[in-house]
Amino acid sequence: MTALDSPPPASHPASAPDHPPATAHPAPGPRERNPQERSPREGNRQAGNRRERERTRTRDAPPRPAATLAVTSAATAVALMSYTAPMVTLPGTAAALHTSVSAQAWLLNGMPLGLAALLLVAGSLADDHGRRRVFLAGTLALGLTTVLGALTTSTWQFTLARIAQGAASAALLASSLGLLVHAFPTPRGRLHATGVWGAFVSGGIAVGPLVAGALPSWRPAYGVLGAAALVVAAFGTRALSESRAPRGGRPDVLGALTFGVALVALVAAVTLGRDGWLRPPVGLLLLAAVLLVGVFALVERRTATPMIDLSLLRHPPFLASSAGGLFTGLAVIGLFSFLPALLQQALHLSAMATAWLLLLWSGLSFAVALLARHLAGRLSARRQLALGFALHTAGVLTMLGAVGAGSWPRLLPGLLVGGIGSGLLNAALPLVAVESVPPERAAMGSGAQQTFRYIGSCAGVALTIALATSTDSPARGANVAIVVSAALAAVGAVLVLGAGAGVRRR
Numbered sequence: 001m002t003a004l005d006s007p008p009p010a011s012h013p014a015s016a017p018d019h020p021p022a023t024a025h026p027a028p029g030p031r032e033r034n035p036q037e038r039s040p041r042e043g044n045r046q047a048g049n050r051r052e053r054e055r056t057r058t059r060d061a062p063p064r065p066a067a068t069l070a071v072t073s074a075a076t077a078v079a080l081m082s083y084t085a086p087m088v089t090l091p092g093t094a095a096a097l098h099t100s101v102s103a104q105a106w107l108l109n110g111m112p113l114g115l116a117a118l119l120l121v122a123g124s125l126a127d128d129h130g131r132r133r134v135f136l137a138g139t140l141a142l143g144l145t146t147v148l149g150a151l152t153t154s155t156w157q158f159t160l161a162r163i164a165q166g167a168a169s170a171a172l173l174a175s176s177l178g179l180l181v182h183a184f185p186t187p188r189g190r191l192h193a194t195g196v197w198g199a200f201v202s203g204g205i206a207v208g209p210l211v212a213g214a215l216p217s218w219r220p221a222y223g224v225l226g227a228a229a230l231v232v233a234a235f236g237t238r239a240l241s242e243s244r245a246p247r248g249g250r251p252d253v254l255g256a257l258t259f260g261v262a263l264v265a266l267v268a269a270v271t272l273g274r275d276g277w278l279r280p281p282v283g284l285l286l287l288a289a290v291l292l293v294g295v296f297a298l299v300e301r302r303t304a305t306p307m308i309d310l311s312l313l314r315h316p317p318f319l320a321s322s323a324g325g326l327f328t329g330l331a332v333i334g335l336f337s338f339l340p341a342l343l344q345q346a347l348h349l350s351a352m353a354t355a356w357l358l359l360l361w362s363g364l365s366f367a368v369a370l371l372a373r374h375l376a377g378r379l380s381a382r383r384q385l386a387l388g389f390a391l392h393t394a395g396v397l398t399m400l401g402a403v404g405a406g407s408w409p410r411l412l413p414g415l416l417v418g419g420i421g422s423g424l425l426n427a428a429l430p431l432v433a434v435e436s437v438p439p440e441r442a443a444m445g446s447g448a449q450q451t452f453r454y455i456g457s458c459a460g461v462a463l464t465i466a467l468a469t470s471t472d473s474p475a476r477g478a479n480v481a482i483v484v485s486a487a488l489a490a491v492g493a494v495l496v497l498g499a500g501a502g503v504r505r506r
Contacts, residue, residue: 063183067239069193072176073200075139075232079169080204081211082146082225083111087358088209088351089218090341096218099155101469105271105462108337110159112329112461113267114166115173116454117260120307123174123447125251128305131175131182132242136233138171143229150222166454174447181434182243194430195373201426202369206362209340213355245441252307255299259307262292263455270462308448309441317436320499321445324385324432325453327492328425332392332418333453334460335485336361338468343411346403346474357408361419368423381435382496384428389493391421393486400482404475429453460488 086093086108094104126134145168149161176197184193212221269285276282300306312318340354349357375384395418402410429449437445467484468477 063179063241063243064239065183065189065193068179068183068241069196071232071236071239072135072172072179073197075135075142075172075229075236076176076197077200077204077207078139078225078229078232079142079172080201081208082142082165082222082229083169084205084208084337084362085212085218085221085225087337087340088213088344088355089221090338091344092351093158093218097153097155097158102271102275103155104341105267105465106155106159107162108461108465109267109271109458110162111166111169112333112454112457113263114163114168115170116166116263116451116458118167118170118256119174119447119451119454120259121252121256121447122170123178123445124305124307126171126175126178126447127245127441128251130242130244131178132236132240134171135175135179135240136236138168138173138175139229139233139236141168142172143226143233146222146226146229148226150219150226170447170450173450177430177434177446179240179243181439185439190434191373191376191431194434195370195427198372198427198430199366199370199423201430202362202366202423206359206366209355209358209362213350213352250305252299252303252305255296255303255307258292258296258299262289262296263458265289265292266455267458267462270459270466273462273466312437312448315436316499317432318445318448320382320385320496321429321432321436321449322452323492323495323499324382324425324429325449325451326456327389327488327495328429329453329456329458330460330463331389331456331485331489331492332422332425333457334464334488335396335481336418337457337461338464338481342403342468342474342478343408346478347406347408349408357411357415360412361415361422364416364419365422365426368420369427372424372427381428381432382499384424385432385496386493388421388424388428389489389496391424392418393489393493395419395421396482396489397486400479401475403478404473460485 090104090107093099093107097107099107122134122138142165145161145164149158149165152158152161177194180193180197181190184190208225211224212218215221215224265285266289269282269289272279272282272285297310300308300310313322336358340358343349343354343357344351372384379387395414395416397414398417399411399414402408402414430446433446433449436449463484464481467481468474471477471480
């Protein structure tokens, strides 16, 4: 055996080391990943994909009728609470913002102005691009802009915040009825859903002044209402499914701009009319409003996706719906928006006392609207509208002289009768709106009717303030405003019945 082939010499026991020899480790290299393990980036991506799939399932799931009705009704109530809050906070808001008497119309008219300007385009956007999407965007925006309104420090800032609240409310109101039509496809279900939704319109009107009057000042009131809108938006993301009826094309931006500017000119003219209806600025603003409405009509005829299908103006049910909305705003909302402030100034009632007094009218309106569905089959929706206008006329005429006598109990019979009339109007209007257009254009039909409603509201509020403050006596001014409101409601009843006669002839 050679030396190379010989085994190594054995170690002597005495020379063995005290510890075993160290084991040699391989040099560290890249760790081989378990196939079941995920990198942080992959984990985040997969979690995001799961959330997106859950959102898609929620968005595209079949409609949940009860949840849809609950969320849309709650959002509508919050929007109307925001709308009516200034009814009892107007004196305090005007004092805090140093607003003159003539400019107080803008504090009340900011939100209806935003509503009227954008309801039509919001309804068309909801039908074309998704009612759930537009509803949630509007509800979220309402919460944020209402909170911003609580932080304003001047009249123009508050007015702009209110216009933004109106624009947000336009999105949620116009899309609400479209969501309900999709969730309740049968006539019986639709009758129930629109009746409940209309009742929550009255409920929001009733609760808004109470919330505003119960809080220390108007700023916390807007903060609370903004938070409520954000909560409803959060629930809506889980409860609502998507629906749409796309027509293609782009949004009618030019139509929205011309219509909005025309409405601003009209409201400005009526507001300035308090200081003289024959003054040149008033005439120029009225002329501008008329010309811009003409431009709007031309734009709507030429665009591929108009905010409103003008051919519907030859359709008697649509005319009845539009007339009902317009004269509800002019006669009912116009008077009752300014009446609480007038009572605080003339009868020296507190904001909370005025809110409780107004609750007699609005609370009864809520109850009647909720029960009015039992009139189905006995009284058509148009006749219900006419009856509502007639009761408003009778009710407010009993209030004549109450302000001059300094007696709030004399207002009670008129508030009771007027509340019943208002409830009938609020129950019938949404049903007439969705019946006046094809089902796939439900949001547009709702938006059109509510546009006319808030056009009437803007003009009615400005007219009521102009009439009530244009005389040397608040009592005389209140009586003039009441008589004009009663006359406008009577005209509304006649027009609605006339449109119904047109339907029978056809």
